[in-house]
Amino acid sequence: MNAQTNEKATPPETSGEPVASAEEIAELRKEIDWLDSEILRLVKRRVEVSQTIGAARMAAGGTRIVYNREMDVLARYRELGPDGRQLAMALLNLGRGRLGR
């Protein structure tokens, strides 16, 4: 166990945390890489869908933003705490075209 695999002061052996072998860590990292690519794919699709809805609404003379829908999105990520709020805000901002350019 070294700083790369466990950065906490208490070694997992003594803290009761599960211990992963180097092989397991390599496999878990592959899973993280796959998860990140899936998350990126889904975020890109979300941006597309959000922008399509926004453009259609504005073309029909509506508003760019629908606050009650955005409140629902924020509520969905509340279980992740303050980081969840930031994540939801980033998703909403991406749909508005402020980020990702």
Ligand SMILES: C=C(O[C@@H]1C=C(C(=O)O)C=C[C@H]1O)C(=O)O
């Ligand atoms: C996608 C919509 O348009 C905007 C974008 C939203 C989103 O990205 O979740 C939510 C509400 C709207 O501000 C919608 O009205 O559903």
